[in-house]
Amino acid sequence: MSEERIRELARSYFHVYQAVDRGAMEALLADDFTFTSPWDDHISRARYFEHCWPHAGEFRFREPFRIFTQGDEAVVIYETEGKQGGTFHNAELLRFAGDRIRSIDVFFGFVPGAREIQQNATLSS
Secondary structure (H helix, E strand, O other): OOHHHHHHHHHHHHHHHHHOOHHHHHHHEEEEEEEEEOOEEEEEHHHHHHHOHHHOOOEEEOOOOEEEEEOOEEEEEEEEEEOOOOEEEEEEEEEEEOOEEEEEEEEEEOOOOHHHHHHHHHHOO
16 A cells, blocks of 8 residues: 555544544455554454544544554644643554454653643642
């Protein structure tokens, strides 16, 4: 698959999640899809829809995404804005099987300076 096609599919994943389009997401994810994050350990497609999908649409992905491809994989780095406020950034490794996403590994942390803000808020509570 071409690098441009991988970039297009990766962007689609984030746009579909933000738009809360479950039908489009189901078409995008492979039947044996797995999802891993610091809070989710290699969960199945069904568990992804139970556990993660309810949060779809809760934040807006900022453009542009930084997308790096190699073979049938893409690393996407992005920032978001929550509807309730706040910003965070993530990196996600998407693996593809044909035109579908086979797995996603999410890596996240604080936006620069946010850890200090959170620690100060915790100390003053």
